[in-house]
Amino acid sequence: MKIGVSSCLLGNQCRYDGAGSKFEFVVDVLSKYFELIPYCPEEMVFGIPRESIRLVDIDGEIKVISNKIQKDVTNELSAISKTLAQKAFDDKLCGFIFKAKSPSCGVERVKLYQNNSNMCEKKATGLFAQAVQEKQPFLPIEEDGRLNDPWLKENFLMQVFAYKDLGEFLDSNPTFKNLVEFHTSYKYLIYAKSQASYKNLGAIVANHEKEELGVVLENYKSSFLAAIGEKGNINKTYNVLLHIFGYFKKLIQKEEKEHILSACQEYKEGIIPLIAVIKLLNLYVKRFNQEYLKTQKFLNPYPKEFALRSDLKAYK
Ligand code: SF4
Numbered sequence: 001m002k003i004g005v006s007s008c009l010l011g012n013q014c015r016y017d018g019a020g021s022k023f024e025f026v027v028d029v030l031s032k033y034f035e036l037i038p039y040c041p042e043e044m045v046f047g048i049p050r051e052s053i054r055l056v057d058i059d060g061e062i063k064v065i066s067n068k069i070q071k072d073v074t075n076e077l078s079a080i081s082k083t084l085a086q087k088a089f090d091d092k093l094c095g096f097i098f099k100a101k102s103p104s105c106g107v108e109r110v111k112l113y114q115n116n117s118n119m120c121e122k123k124a125t126g127l128f129a130q131a132v133q134e135k136q137p138f139l140p141i142e143e144d145g146r147l148n149d150p151w152l153k154e155n156f157l158m159q160v161f162a163y164k165d166l167g168e169f170l171d172s173n174p175t176f177k178n179l180v181e182f183h184t185s186y187k188y189l190i191y192a193k194s195q196a197s198y199k200n201l202g203a204i205v206a207n208h209e210k211e212e213l214g215v216v217l218e219n220y221k222s223s224f225l226a227a228i229g230e231k232g233n234i235n236k237t238y239n240v241l242l243h244i245f246g247y248f249k250k251l252i253q254k255e256e257k258e259h260i261l262s263a264c265q266e267y268k269e270g271i272i273p274l275i276a277v278i279k280l281l282n283l284y285v286k287r288f289n290q291e292y293l294k295t296q297k298f299l300n301p302y303p304k305e306f307a308l309r310s311d312l313k314a315y316k
Helices: 024-032 040-045 074-090 127-133 150-172 176-185 189-190 197-208 213-228 234-246 255-269 274-287
Strands: 002-006 035-039 055-056 059-065 093-098 112-116 118-124 142-143
Touching: 024 035, 024 213, 035 074, 035 150, 035 189, 040 074, 059 074, 093 127, 093 150, 112 213, 127 142, 142 150, 150 176, 150 213, 176 189, 176 197, 176 213, 176 255, 189 213, 189 234, 197 213
Parallel strands: 002 035, 002 093, 055 112, 093 142
Antiparallel strands: 055 059, 112 118
16 A cells, blocks of 8 residues: 655655655654655756755746746756656555645645745645646645644545545456445445535445446546545534444443443543544444444544544544
8 A cells, every 4th residue: 555755754865955854653653554655856856955946926827946046947847746746646556645835745835936026925736746636636635744633634544545445446346236335334434524425426326327337436436535535523423423323222221322322422522532432332333243334434444553533633
C-alpha cells in the first residue's frame, strides 16, 4: 500500500537551503503501514541548494519567480510537476501527504504575491499539488500541518483505507453480487459521512436502468470516492451507533440497554472516545453473532494500532 509524500517530510534534505522538514507522524507511524514514495519537483529541476521561489500574480496569471534574481521559472516547474503527477498516477498511490505552504507542494493557502511587491494573500495552490489533483481528483490528500488535527487525521486515514479497498475490489473482476456485498460492508461508514451519499450509491447498485456491469462499476467508483472524501462528524457518528444498537436492543436486558445508550450519549457529549463505545458494541455483535454487522467497515476501518478513535478530538 503506497502513499506519496513530499520528500522533505521524510527528512530528506531537499529543501532550497539543503534542509529537510521531517514530519514525525509520517516517518515514525505511517512508515510501519505504508510504502512511502518521495517526490520533490524542485530538487529534480533546480537541484540542491537552489534559489527560493514564490508564486506571483502577474496580470492575473500565476507565475513562479525566483526570489533573488527574479527569474521566471514557471515553465520548468510546471513541466516537472506534470511529469511527477503522471508518476504518482503510475505508482498507484492510495493517498498523498504534501508539505504545506510550499509554492510547489502546498495544497491550499499558499502565499500569492502581487507583482513587484511584498504584499501577499494566502490563497494559492502549489504547482505540483495542483497537477496531482488534476490527474487524480479523488486521491485522498492532506498537508502535514493539517494532520496534527486528530479529526482531519482520522478522516484522512479512513479515506485512504477505503480508497485502497475500492481499488482492490475493482481489480478483482467483481460481479453484481460482489458489488452488493462491497456496498453493504460500507453502509455505516458512508452513513457516518452522509446518508444522502449512501442512498445515491444504493440507487447505482440497484441499477433500475439495467446498465451493463462496466457502466455500473464506473458510476459506483466515482460516487464512492466522492462519498469517502466527505468528512464525518459527531452527530452522524452518534446516529450510526444508534442504528447498530438497534440490531440487538430487543435481545438484551433493560440495564444493558441503558448502559449502551448512556455510553453513546457520553460519546456525543465528548466525555468518552468513540473506541469505548465501539468496543462495547462489538461485544454484543459477537455475543449475538450479528453476521451483517461483523462485515461493517465502520467497526474496523483501519488497523486498531493507529488508535485514532481513542482521541476525544477525533470527532467534531
Ligand atoms: S516542499 Fe516539495 S518541492 Fe519543496 S522541498 Fe519539500 S518536496 Fe521538495
